[in-house]
Amino acid sequence: AQSVTQLGSHVSVSEGALVLLRCNYSSSVPPYLFWYVQYPNQGLQLLLKYTSAATLVKGINGFEAEFKKSETSFHLTKPSAHMSDAAEYFCAVTKGYAGGTSYGKLTFGQGTILTVHP
Amino acid sequence: DAGITQSPRHKVTETGTPVTLRCHQTENHRYMYWYRQDPGHGLRLIHYSYGVKDTDKGEVSDGYSVSRSKTEDFLLTLESATSSQTSVYFCAISESGGLGQYFGPGTRLTVL
Numbered sequence: 017a018q019s020v021t022q023l024g025s026h027v028s029v030s031e032g033a034l035v036l037l038r039c040n041y042s043s044s045v046p047p048y049l050f051w052y053v054q055y056p057n058q059g060l061q062l063l064l065k066y067t068s069a070a071t072l073v074k075g076i077n078g079f080e081a082e083f084k085k086s087e088t089s090f091h092l093t094k095p096s097a098h099m100s101d102a103a104e105y106f107c108a109v110t111k112g113y114a115g116g117t118s119y120g121k122l123t124f125g126q127g128t129i130l131t132v133h134p
Numbered sequence: 135d136a137g138i139t140q141s142p143r144h145k146v147t148e149t150g151t152p153v154t155l156r157c158h159q160t161e162n163h164r165y166m167y168w169y170r171q172d173p174g175h176g177l178r179l180i181h182y183s184y185g186v187k188d189t190d191k192g193e194v195s196d197g198y199s200v201s202r203s204k205t206e207d208f209l210l211t212l213e214s215a216t217s218s219q220t221s222v223y224f225c226a227i228s229e230s231g232g233l234g235q236y237f238g239p240g241t242r243l244t245v246l
Contacts, residue, residue: 048232059224059237060177067233106176110232119184120165120228121192122235124176 018043018109022125030133035079035094037128039107042088046112049090050122051081054104063105066090068112077101102132137161138238140225146244153212155241157225159205165228166208167235168192168200170221177224183208215245 023038041047048067052060064075071083077100081092090107108122137160147153157166165184169177169192179192181200189200197219199211212219222242226235 050234052237059239060226062234062236065234112232119182119190120230120232120235121167121179121182122177124178126174126176 018047018111018123020107020109020123020125022105022107022128024128025126026129026131028131028133029097031099032096035092035097035101035130037092037105037107037130039081039090039092039125040088041090041107041109043109043111047109048112049081049083050108050110051075051079051090051092052106052108053077054106054127056103060106063092097130097132099132099134102130104129138225138227138236140223140238140241142241143239144242146246147215148246149216150214153215153243153245155210155223155225155243157208157210157238159208159227161227161229161236162205163227163229164205165230165235166202167226167228168198168208168210169224169226170194170219171224171240172221180210180223212243215243217245219243220245 019042021040050065051063066083074080107125141156167182168180178194183189183202201209225238228235
């Protein structure tokens with residue numbers, strides 16, 4: 017079984033400050049990991065994904081995440097927050113191919129709402 | 135953006151009535167999924183499909199059924215709607231199953 021824990025349901029930063037959204041996962045097999053962003057009244061947009069290649073993954077809008085197996089973490093960062101980054105962010109996990117067929121079923125964390133202050 | 139549409143986008147219905155939500159894709163992706171999103175719960179998988187006529191249950195499937203008679207369409211049916219099924223429903227598609235899903239705009243369903 018897999019699970020995802022996002023630490024902090026709300027994170028508030030000032031414009032220009034570092035953004036750090038935390039995600040820890042639990043998986044009995046090598047995982048694939050994802051970050052999604054959801055703007056108000058919209059669907060989810062894929063930000064970035066880890067699929068067992070490079071452990072530091074770069075995504076859209078200047079975000080990146082690092083897969084740390086020893087810490088079972090996949091934290092999302094951005095060096096400088098922008099007002100347009102205000103949204104809800106979801107971390108998700110699925111079995112990697114080495115873990116056998118999962119049909120790509122995702123297990124999501126509870127979400128973190130990011131607020132950016134001027 | 136991936137070509138995914140959901141219909142209707144908003145619906146209000148009464149307890150006990152059947153409701154069908156439609157997801158339509160133009161990407162010819164094999165995998166399709168239905169989720170519900172509720173505050174404090176993130177997204178939870180209801181049902182998924184890994185091919186035409188091939189479907190299976192997710193973690194919150196009670197009270198829901200699905201059908202997929204064509205690659206492009208995945209229907210979610212609430213057999214007898216209850217107030218606990220008031221939620222936002224998202225459809226997602228995936229080409230390879232393991233490399234990420236692409237989401238539709240959602241359907242907001244209210245059951246009175």
